[in-house]
Amino acid sequence: MPRINDYIPIVGEDTIEELKILGEKLKGKVIQHINSTAVGGGVAEILNRMVPLMNELGVDTRWDLIKGGEKFFNITKKFHNALHGVPIEITDDEFDFFCQVENENARAINFYGDIIFIHDPQPIGLVARKTDLGKKWLWRCHIDVSQPVESVWQFLKKFVEMYDIAVFSVPAFAKQLSVRQVLISPSIDPLSDKNKELPEEIIGSVFEKYKIERNKPTITQISRYDFLKDPVGVIDAFKMVRRYVNCQLILAGNTATDDPEHDKVLNAAKERAAEDPDIHLLVIDPLHNDIEINALQRGSDIILQKSLREGFGLTVSEALWKKKPVIAGAVGGISLQITHKYSGILTHTVEGTAYWLKQLLNSPEYTKRLGLNGHEHIKQNFLLTRHLREYFLMFLSLYHNDDIVHF
Amino acid sequence: MPNPFHFYTRLNLTELLGRKATNLAELLEGLKTVPGSSIYYHTHRFLQQHHFLSPEPPNDFAYWVSNILQEEKLGEQLAAVDIIQFKKIRDLRDKFISIIEGYLKKNPVMREAPGEAEFHFMKSVTFIIPTQYTANNLAEFLQAIKKISILSMYFHIFEARLRLEKGDNDFSNWLEDELKENELAKVISNLDPYTQTLESLRQKIIYLMEKRLNAQNK
Structure with a gap:
């Protein structure tokens, strides 16, 4: 697994130095990522690269998964397609089953982080624990939600508005929400097996x-x-x-x-x-x-x-x-x-x-x-180092209210 | 002893305001109500993302009006707003508002942006971070400015002047207040950073400082 200094020849020393300074500012905070799968798909791929680097930069970062059977993932797949605008009807029973699995996970998971970082709709309902646990909660939407099936978006919106920040990848995905919305594009790792030079x-x-x-x-x-x-x-x-x-x-x-x-x-x-x-x-x-x-x-x-x-x-x-x-x-x-x-x-x-x-x-x-x-x-x-910087800035922004923050 | 100059850098986080415009009236309404950080963001975003290009692309408002609404005359007027003349975001905001209001009075029929090409209002949250570089005199300043990052240049030239509303760029302020180098401060202040790349601006400042140091040493 690459070390942070391995990126210097690609992005320059200044960029890595900035990351180290930001990491220092976040010392003592624990970041807990939660999603639904450890392999396959873009989210797992990014977390696999990012979690070790965040730790190396001094930010205690861990990663947990929710559990769900075939029926649950069939429903969340329908959510996924509906959010992308595919006309799909989801029954009340399916919404209820989704909530039931969310509640089971919300009871089973140990929420040890200072910042709970939830990825995509599958674990979105875990935020119900915010009322009794407090902490900072982030929801990262990796999906194109510019033209969703309205009933599904309205169902999920109730959860989204319980978070401190919703994070979107593209400006057109932004919504009228009562919570802060941050724009962070995903990234690729130039040193990963998928992107490194090959003989x-x-x-x-x-x-x-x-x-x-x-x-x-x-x-x-x-x-x-x-x-x-x-x-x-x-x-x-x-x-x-x-x-x-x-x-x-x-x-x-x-x-x-x-x-x-x-x-x-x-x-x-x-x-x-x-x-x-x-x-x-x-x-x-x-x-x-x-x-x-x-x-x-x-x-x-x-x-x-x-x-x-x-x-x-x-x-x-x-x-x-x-x-x-x-x-x-x-x-x-x-x-x-x-x-x-x-x-x-x-x-x-x-x-x-x-x-x-x-x-x-x-x-x-x-x-x-x-x-x-x-x-x-x-x-x-679009490289990983820009992505890390923006995540760190977002974590820090949870503890500052102004548009200009002096360190 | 003059107070030393501390070089800072700045890192930005982009926030989405969840507000969009599909025509000029909605753009105007947004311009009147979004926070100052949003006006700053949309007049400086291209400078940040394409700081290696010259001529630099125009502000976001001009780009959207010209390329999406295809209102080229208005787009040209918005692109021509001379940002260096403004010392406060509020005044810059008023300028854009007055141009669009004037245009709408004469051209009340509005075009609609095609689907997925709406204008999305955003703003910057700026984090200002100290770097390892400081200077106590002109010679030390010259050495430091050769090494600082482009983002640090950006902060002291653009962000300090308009976003922090210090009236002038940090370099000129320090040269004048601490070193009493009023002439050099004025020349640097008169360089228009909006019409050249930051790297070329850096080279001009280095040239001016070397010239001044040589004159002092004669």
């Missing part, structure tokens, strides 16, 4: 393992099998392009323990691919996930992230960090990561995606420049 032999061996050619232009989308990532639309766009350019497509994802829709979406993609030998649908074993994803991105010519809805879409930052040109849906946080035609391409339709794929495959110089600009943008704004 050519490893990239080659991963392509060989999955029997994918290296001498053919390769288009890749990395994301778990989820309708909101539109894998079927990606296959349709690819087929439009392949009529004119000899190329191949990789769709690669793993499965998160809290995602019951995985198999359904994978089967829909398989059906649309219709055993086309140039379409590779990979389900990556979580044990080898990070290095293999890294290798697949580095070995590709163009990366797609054709999301229909997106909490943030960090796979875009991962690809840009590797200087790869990215074509992505203009949704959620993707528009913060890509400035259209400058650091990547933003599209809205299958046809638009196909059009830009053809353009980029035929314009290698422009394609290269997009990747380089994207890399610089990610370096300035």
Whole structure:
């Protein structure tokens, strides 16, 4: 696991020095993160990197999980989709069952932190304990809630307004709320297995393992099998392009323990691919996930992230960090990561995606420049060190009321 | 003995106010009621995020009016607000309000922002942190200014003047009050930080100080 000073060659000494000063200011406070899964998905990934670094910077930080069975996670998956605007009805029984599981967890968990940092809707109801425990409570929303199903948002809003601060990734996710709202984008770790430099032999061996050619232009989308990532639309766009350019497509994802829709979406993609030998649908074993994803991105010519809805879409930052040109849906946080035609391409339709794929495959110089600009943008704004700094500032802001704080 | 100059830096946390505008009337209403920290944020955000670019992009209000509402004439007027002329956020706020009110009187038909392109009001919470650098005289100041971070430059040039409403940048204030270097203070004060990158501003200040030190040593 990288140490904080390992980031100096990437972000500079000043940035790390600032983090150390902020860590010093937070000495004595215990931060307790709580979410629903330790593996798979963006939240677990960020916490796995961030918790050790916060501790190294002198901030006592720990991480707990809530418990919930299949029925509970099916309901929270429905919440997730409804918050993304998918028209879904949730019954009173399902709301009641959700509250029941929240109460069981609220009784079972030891809330030892000074700052309780809750991630996403699954554990949102734990805040009911604020009335008897006090402490500072933060709710981190990693989801695009700009156009939610209103009944589900109203149900969750009652909990959100009990927190001290709600944290959103994108300005458009902000709501009219009675509590403070902070804007913090997520980040990638440039030293993680998923993002670090890889020798050519490893990239080659991963392509060989999955029997994918290296001498053919390769288009890749990395994301778990989820309708909101539109894998079927990606296959349709690819087929439009392949009529004119000899190329191949990789769709690669793993499965998160809290995602019951995985198999359904994978089967829909398989059906649309219709055993086309140039379409590779990979389900990556979580044990080898990070290095293999890294290798697949580095070995590709163009990366797609054709999301229909997106909490943030960090796979875009991962690809840009590797200087790869990215074509992505203009949704959620993707528009913060890509400035259209400058650091990547933003599209809205299958046809638009196909059009830009053809353009980029035929314009290698422009394609290269997009990747380089994207890399610089990610370096300035989407690395883990910026994310750590903003979390520390937010923790400190819980203890200061003014807009200007002198230390 | 003059009081030493302590170099500080500043780190910002962005707060969402949960308030948005979809047309000019809503933008105007927001401008009248949001906290001063929000006016500061939207007139300085691009400077912070793109401090390596020159010419720098305009303030958020001008950008949104020009690029989203496509009201290019008004956008140009808002971009042309000469921020360096304002010593108080309140006066800067009034300037934006008067420009938009004047425009709406002549052009009452308003355009609506397309979906997901609304203007979202935000504000900065600023944390001011001491750095390891201090200076007791001009020579020490020159050495320090070569080493401080861009954020520290940013704090003493922009934030101190308008956000903390000290009237002038910290460097000029100290040079004048403590070292009695009134001429040098004035020249630095007259450099417009809004039309150049911070790095080029740093280089100009270094040049001016070296020139002054050479003159003193003759």
